[in-house]
Amino acid sequence: MNNRMRELRGDRGWSQAELAERLGVSRQTVNAIETGKYDPSLPLAFTIGRLFGLSIESIFAPEA
Amino acid sequence: MTTQPRKPRSAGMQYLIDAGPASLCYFAAVIVSALVTKQMEPGLLRLLVAALPLPAILWMAWAELRRLRKRDELRQRIELEAMTVAFAMSFGLVITLTFLDMNGAIDVPITIAGLLMAVCWGGAQMWVRMRYHYWWSETEKEQEP
Numbered sequence: 001m002n003n004r005m006r007e008l009r010g011d012r013g014w015s016q017a018e019l020a021e022r023l024g025v026s027r028q029t030v031n032a033i034e035t036g037k038y039d040p041s042l043p044l045a046f047t048i049g050r051l052f053g054l055s056i057e058s059i060f061a062p063e064a
Numbered sequence: 065m066t067t068q069p070r071k072p073r074s075a076g077m078q079y080l081i082d083a084g085p086a087s088l089c090y091f092a093a094v095i096v097s098a099l100v101t102k103q104m105e106p107g108l109l110r111l112l113v114a115a116l117p118l119p120a121i122l123w124m125a126w127a128e129l130r131r132l133r134k135r136d137e138l139r140q141r142i143e144l145e146a147m148t149v150a151f152a153m154s155f156g157l158v159i160t161l162t163f164l165d166m167n168g169a170i171d172v173p174i175t176i177a178g179l180l181m182a183v184c185w186g187g188a189q190m191w192v193r194m195r196y197h198y199w200w201s202e203t204e205k206e207q208e209p
Contacts, residue, residue, distance in 0.1 A: 028197070029138040031197060032138055041137050044137060
């Protein structure tokens with residue numbers, strides 16, 4: 001799964017730790033999602049979407 | 065009167081609070097059981113004293129499970145994958161060694177099973193954490209924006 005997490009986080013000037021705190025997960029989880037090593041659960045994906053003010057499909061996209 | 069926000073506890077301190085009493089109880093039960101059973105005659109009472117660590121083991125398992133439920137989803141996934149891998153590895157090894165022992169190829173004491181399980185669990189944790197880049201250390205280099 002491809003995602004725009006790093007780009008969106010960068011736009012807001014947040015560190016991984018800051019984003020992790022806002023999402024209520026560990027910094028390693030944010031890192032694993034950004035590097036594509038882990039796909040978040042649906043509840044976490046909704047939380048990410050709500051935090052960035054975007055829909056899930058505009059953040060996450062299946063690999064072509 | 066204003067109250068100061070509580071400083072978050074360190075991971076080590078939180079672990080001690082969550083699992084410390086159960087672990088202490090387990091070690092105490094193992095020591096007491098080992099010392100007392102040596103001086104007892106075979107019988108039901110000796111069996112009961114030998115099984116003394118069992119409730120403490122169940123308490124430890126419950127404490128670990130409660131702790132895991134408080135973790136974030138990636139950590140839960142890592143623990144689940146590591147336990148699955150470790151169980152398969154240790155079960156396979158123990159069965160293989162048992163058959164080798166039964167056929168007289170080698171002489172393996174039963175006490176090695178616990179050690180094997182611990183080594184397999186440690187190896188599985190390392191392997192799964194490497195896959196997800198999820199290290200124990202919080203000093204890992206952070207990706208700044």
